[in-house]
Amino acid sequence: MGSRLLSGRYELLEKIGDGGMAVVYKAKDKLLNRFIAVKILRPEFTKDAAFVENFKMESQAAAGLTHPNVVGVYDVGREGNINYIVMELIEGRTLNDIIRDEAPMDYRKVIDITKQVAAALKVAHKNKIIHRDVKPHNIMVTNEGVVKLADFGIAKAVNDATLSTGSKIIGSVHYFSPEQARGNYVDERSDIYSLGIVMYEMLTGQVPFDGDNPVTVALKHINEEVRPPSELVPGIPPALERAVLKATNKYQTNRYSSAEELIEELDNIEFVTKVVGPSIFNKPSQVVDEDDIDDEDDEYETRGRRKKKEGKKKKPLSDKQKKRRKFVIAGIAAGVVLLGIVFALVSGVFSSTKEAPDFREMTFEEAEELAEKEGFTLKEGEELYDSAVPEGQICKQDPEAGSQARKGSTITVNISKGSKEGMVPNILGITYEDAKDVLAKYGYELGNIKETTSTEPKGVILEQTPTAGSSLDKESKIDVVVSDGKGKEKGVVPSVTGLTLEQAKKAIVSAGFSVGSVKYDESNAYGKGYVMWQQYAANTQLDKGTSIDIEVSKGSPEPPADTDDGEDSE
Numbered sequence: 001m002g003s004r005l006l007s008g009r010y011e012l013l014e015k016i017g018d019g020g021m022a023v024v025y026k027a028k029d030k031l032l033n034r035f036i037a038v039k040i041l042r043p044e045f046t047k048d049a050a051f052v053e054n055f056k057m058e059s060q061a062a063a064g065l066t067h068p069n070v071v072g073v074y075d076v077g078r079e080g081n082i083n084y085i086v087m088e089l090i091e092g093r094t095l096n097d098i099i100r101d102e103a104p105m106d107y108r109k110v111i112d113i114t115k116q117v118a119a120a121l122k123v124a125h126k127n128k129i130i131h132r133d134v135k136p137h138n139i140m141v142t143n144e145g146v147v148k149l150a151d152f153g154i155a156k157a158v159n160d161a162t163l164s165t166g167s168k169i170i171g172s173v174h175y176f177s178p179e180q181a182r183g184n185y186v187d188e189r190s191d192i193y194s195l196g197i198v199m200y201e202m203l204t205g206q207v208p209f210d211g212d213n214p215v216t217v218a219l220k221h222i223n224e225e226v227r228p229p230s231e232l233v234p235g236i237p238p239a240l241e242r243a244v245l246k247a248t249n250k251y252q253t254n255r256y257s258s259a260e261e262l263i264e265e266l267d268n269i270e271f272v273t274k275v276v277g278p279s280i281f282n283k284p285s286q287v288v289d290e291d292d293i294d295d296e297d298d299e300y301e302t303r304g305r306r307k308k309k310e311g312k313k314k315k316p317l318s319d320k321q322k323k324r325r326k327f328v329i330a331g332i333a334a335g336v337v338l339l340g341i342v343f344a345l346v347s348g349v350f351s352s353t354k355e356a357p358d359f360r361e362m363t364f365e366e367a368e369e370l371a372e373k374e375g376f377t378l379k380e381g382e383e384l385y386d387s388a389v390p391e392g393q394i395c396k397q398d399p400e401a402g403s404q405a406r407k408g409s410t411i412t413v414n415i416s417k418g419s420k421e422g423m424v425p426n427i428l429g430i431t432y433e434d435a436k437d438v439l440a441k442y443g444y445e446l447g448n449i450k451e452t453t454s455t456e457p458k459g460v461i462l463e464q465t466p467t468a469g470s471s472l473d474k475e476s477k478i479d480v481v482v483s484d485g486k487g488k489e490k491g492v493v494p495s496v497t498g499l500t501l502e503q504a505k506k507a508i509v510s511a512g513f514s515v516g517s518v519k520y521d522e523s524n525a526y527g528k529g530y531v532m533w534q535q536y537a538a539n540t541q542l543d544k545g546t547s548i549d550i551e552v553s554k555g556s557p558e559p560p561a562d563t564d565d566g567e568d569s570e
Contacts, residue, residue, distance in 0.1 A: 029086070065120075109202075117198070121191050125259060196247025203233060228241055360396075364394065376405065395416035423471060424469065491511050
């Protein structure tokens with residue numbers, strides 16, 4: 001990642017997460033001398049006001065939540081076109097990784113994790129915040145087993161809760177609720193539905209609804225019933241299965257009314273299963289056999305017989321047993337003597353060896369001075385990439401530090417070239433010739449160049465792959481799409497119906513177009529001289545210079561001639 005510094009304070013070290021809207025880096029707070037996580041909004045979204053607003057909402061929502069099961073937010077800022085949030089660094093794994101490695105998971109662990117996530121939702125809902133994106137990817141489990149809910153990036157106040165912004169669906173399709181899929185009102189019970197899906201996946205190793213595309217999955221959330229998890233993994237406690245099915249009910253009114261109610265239900269299930277006994281649900285397949293009880297009874301009887309046996313008086317040793325005991329004692333004594341000899345030999349060998357010093361994070365010159373002092377010779381090996389050790393310092397040695405090495409022997413050390421990963425710079429808007437120099441400064445090269453029709457000057461970069469801000473190994477190539485300079489500028493067609501002919505002509509020319517043919521026809525709806533039809537609909541985008549035909553009213557049609565001859569008709 002290198003040593004990119006944000007706001008002169010946060011040193012980005014390495015990428016640790018990659019989401020749809022942002023990239024997360026491990027970083028170091030230079031001011032407070034602690035490791036933290038920094039979430040950076042992807043560059044392609046910085047020009048989209050809606051995405052930036054969602055990003056700000058995450059910081060505002062999460063910063064107001066203080067709870068052991070919520071990832072803490074420390075700071076929010078902007079540097080140039082980089083929008084970022086500084087968060088608590090979690091040493092652990094995502095629940096998504098745990099499910100991948102352990103599912104189907106033990107029901108007790110599922111209850112424990114669910115209760116902690118529900119506790120985080122309880123405090124969020126109390127603060128009128130709906131998470132809207134509860135999924136295993138946003139749930140972290142620390143090395144100590146503490147569960148933390150992250151990413152309130154699409155959270156919104158309850159009284160302003162809706163599914164989408166414009167035409168963009170908010171949430172993750174495999175986990176969002178039927179009301180989110182339909183675009184209806186979203187509340188606390190929508191988060192409970194998503195958590196129910198997560199419970200289902202922990203218990204079975206798979207989500208209840210899947211498909212070839214997001215639309216198919218969304219329709220299944222709306223129309224299909226959740227298959228009972230016990231049909232996939234037998235032996236799940238019935239009460240826990242009922243809790244999962246209630247949390248994932250299609251109708252909000254049939255779900256748990258709050259996260260607190262779900263926690264109480266899980267507490268009851270936990271208590272009941274403890275009373276029944278852990279052995280009932282502890283078999284690897286989670287299938288309960290009647291033999292379990294018999295096995296426990298047999299073990300009890302065995303322990304009883306053993307205690308009775310131990311209570312008996314010991315019989316005196318026979319002559320044969322006494323002789324065997326003497327032989328064993330003599331063998332042990334001989335073994336002790338042999339160990340003494342071996343120890344003496346080994347001591348002689350190690351008297352000419354010494355522990356190899358630790359040269360890590362030293363320069364070669366510093367290490368060479370220490371090696372000479374300790375009685376070793378230093379040799380420089382090949383340079384290696386190492387994100388944990390700064391460039392120019394020793395990152396590896398052979399023999400390793402602390403191992404025994406013969407005095408006067410040579411220790412080979414490898415110098416770090418720094419992190420192999422770097423941050424891809426933004427080269428949009430400049431020519432590909434200028435981009436070569438920019439990429440070279442960051443350790444990259446220009447890759448494939450494709451042209452596309454655009455109004456931008458020829459050679460200006462319109463797209464880049466990977467996008468700016470992405471982590472990529474140095475010496476990699478960046479592909480670009482450039483403008484051919486042949487594109488025509490677009491204009492928006494004005495609305496001219498209802499205007500006079502002169503007003504319409506003026507509006508068309510002002511918008512960058514030309515007036516095409518002008519036709520006249522009778523009309524009862526439009527007065528004489530007013531435009532009643534235009535060739536292209538208003539607000540349509542067209543190449544500037546395009547001609548637009550219009551039709552003008554000649555007024556109402558003439559009434560039919562009077563044919564009455566004055567005679568009364570019978």
